[in-house]
Amino acid sequence: MSSSPTSHYSGMSSVTVWFIMFLLGPVQAQLGTTPNIKHIVVGRCYNYITLYPNMRLDCEDIWRQFEESVVRQSSFNETVDYHQMFSAINQTWPSDGFLFWSKTRRLVESYTSIGRDFWTLADTLVGYLFTGLVWCGREDKSGFNFKSCPTWAEIKHHPVYSLWRQASLNFAEMARGNITVLLNGSIRNAFNRESMFGSFELDALDPCRAESVNIKVVTDLDGPFIESCNQGSVVDLIQILRSRGFHWTCTDNDESLMILQCIQNPKQSSCQKCANSFSLRRSLKMN
Numbered sequence: 001m002s003s004s005p006t007s008h009y010s011g012m013s014s015v016t017v018w019f020i021m022f023l024l025g026p027v028q029a030q031l032g033t034t035p036n037i038k039h040i041v042v043g044r045c046y047n048y049i050t051l052y053p054n055m056r057l058d059c060e061d062i063w064r065q066f067e068e069s070v071v072r073q074s075s076f077n078e079t080v081d082y083h084q085m086f087s088a089i090n091q092t093w094p095s096d097g098f099l100f101w102s103k104t105r106r107l108v109e110s111y112t113s114i115g116r117d118f119w120t121l122a123d124t125l126v127g128y129l130f131t132g133l134v135w136c137g138r139e140d141k142s143g144f145n146f147k148s149c150p151t152w153a154e155i156k157h158h159p160v161y162s163l164w165r166q167a168s169l170n171f172a173e174m175a176r177g178n179i180t181v182l183l184n185g186s187i188r189n190a191f192n193r194e195s196m197f198g199s200f201e202l203d204a205l206d207p208c209r210a211e212s213v214n215i216k217v218v219t220d221l222d223g224p225f226i227e228s229c230n231q232g233s234v235v236d237l238i239q240i241l242r243s244r245g246f247h248w249t250c251t252d253n254d255e256s257l258m259i260l261q262c263i264q265n266p267k268q269s270s271c272q273k274c275a276n277s278f279s280l281r282r283s284l285k286m287n
């Protein structure tokens with residue numbers, strides 16, 4: 001199931017690549033469409049209904065719309081237009097807890113899995129259905145190509161990329177309440193204008209829907225400590241939020257995130273300090 005993905009991704013901006021690799025999950029060994037993709041997608045769709053029983057979904061119809069879009073535009077010279085599939089999905093959205101992130105993948109995975117009420121793209125139906133899958137159409141428009149698909153670097157309008165781009169735009173447009181943005185303070189350009197977040201999610205956020213945009217800058221516990229709320233590109237992000245009329249906050253070294261990092265990697269020297277100075281149960285708010 002897994003092989004080194006690096007060779008397929010050279011050529012795109014690394015932040016975008018990280019984002020997509022997170023959504024892809026374990027990259028498939030074969031280069032064509034994921035085998036049994038229909039059964040996987042339809043199965044996940046029914047599973048999603050059991051998770052969110054209030055959503056009324058026609059799983060077969062969603063699949064049909066998806067298949068038609070991919071097969072229709074299989075020459076890769078234009079973006080696949082998934083809007084029919086998106087309109088077949090009546091996604092219900094939470095009123096709070098939207099989480100955006102950049103270059104903090106591992107942390108996001110555990111942050112959202114400890115029972116906190118965060119909502120990422122991977123929790124939406126489209127995120128849930130297509131995470132880890134690869135697809136492309138056959139050039140003769142007769143169906144999916146299970147033998148080979150182009151790599152990200154080879155073509156401008158990859159059908160997988162087009163879907164995630166549309167999905168994350170929709171996600172950002174719907175974001176409301178308190179919005180969390182998790183950025184990596186151990187790298188330069190923690191806020192990168194070329195990342196998914198910086199290049200279109202941010203622009204799609206609506207200051208009238210958002211109660212507050214809460215930035216959390218997280219560094220690796222043992223450093224390097226490169227950016228923070230008042231240093232580096234994070235300052236630019238705050239400037240943009242301010243000019244667009246968002247309420248915002250910015251936190252360096254969020255306590256519960258630091259504890260989470262220690263849980264992931266207890267041997268780090270700064271985790272000895274963590275153990276002494278933090279009350280684990282209080283900060284994680286677990287019951």
Ligand SMILES: *[C@@H]1O[C@H](CO)[C@@H](O)[C@H](O)[C@H]1NC(C)=O
Pocket residue numbers: 075077078
């Ligand atoms: C893409 O290719 C299809 C068929 O090969 C053609 O009909 C269409 O006009 C092309 N679109 C562009 C923008 O080149």
Ligand SMILES: *[C@@H]1O[C@H](CO)[C@@H](O)[C@H](O)[C@H]1NC(C)=O
Pocket residue numbers: 054055056090092
């Ligand atoms: C979408 O779902 C909501 C409830 O979840 C329902 O009230 C509404 O009518 C649905 N809209 C469509 C277009 O199906």
Ligand SMILES: *[C@@H]1O[C@H](CO)[C@@H](O)[C@H](O)[C@H]1NC(C)=O
Pocket residue numbers: 103104105106107184185186187218219220
């Ligand atoms: C920050 O980015 C670096 C380099 O990509 C990575 O090794 C590190 O795990 C990231 N830190 C966090 C807190 O996500």
Ligand SMILES: *[C@@H]1O[C@H](CO)[C@@H](O)[C@H](O)[C@H]1NC(C)=O
Pocket residue numbers: 095096177178211
């Ligand atoms: C946003 O956070 C503030 C402060 O924690 C809280 O009072 C408010 O109810 C939150 N908003 C929503 C929509 O949950």
